[in-house]
Amino acid sequence: MPTVYPCVPGHEIVGRVNKVGSAVSKFKRGDLAAVGCMVDSDRTCPECQAGLEQFCPNLTLTYNFPDKHLGGVTYGGYSESIVVDQRFVLRVPSNLNLAGAAPLLCAGITTYSPMRHWCVSKGKKVGVVGLGGLGHMGVKLAHSLGAYVVVFTTSPNKEK
């Protein structure tokens, strides 16, 4: 789908809940919350019924996607506010550094998911190619899961 302008990107979102709808039960005004790359799905297709909303043919992505509720397109994390179905909102513990927590919503899950799939744990070896946005997250997650971690980089200044 081509970009629709104006476009407000951003899919590693951390903020405070400002309002809740009458059917919202998981959050209240003032709660710290986080949102990744999805804000809604149809809830009825086989994928949604199986808890695999990321494969829903009628999902709504966080930004630049047709907004079923407000019209127009969705605006992402750089907008002042965003409307999200509570099923796609995560609770953020108050002891987390918010700027440090935001990358968990994309770089974090992108690297954590395959590590879970491949059962990364103590005694396993994980190679990370490049120490950038995803790479640094991969190193931290693999290390905390107990793996032996090796980074491949062409930037000697990142060795330390």
Ligand SMILES: [Zn+2]
């Ligand atoms: Zn669905």
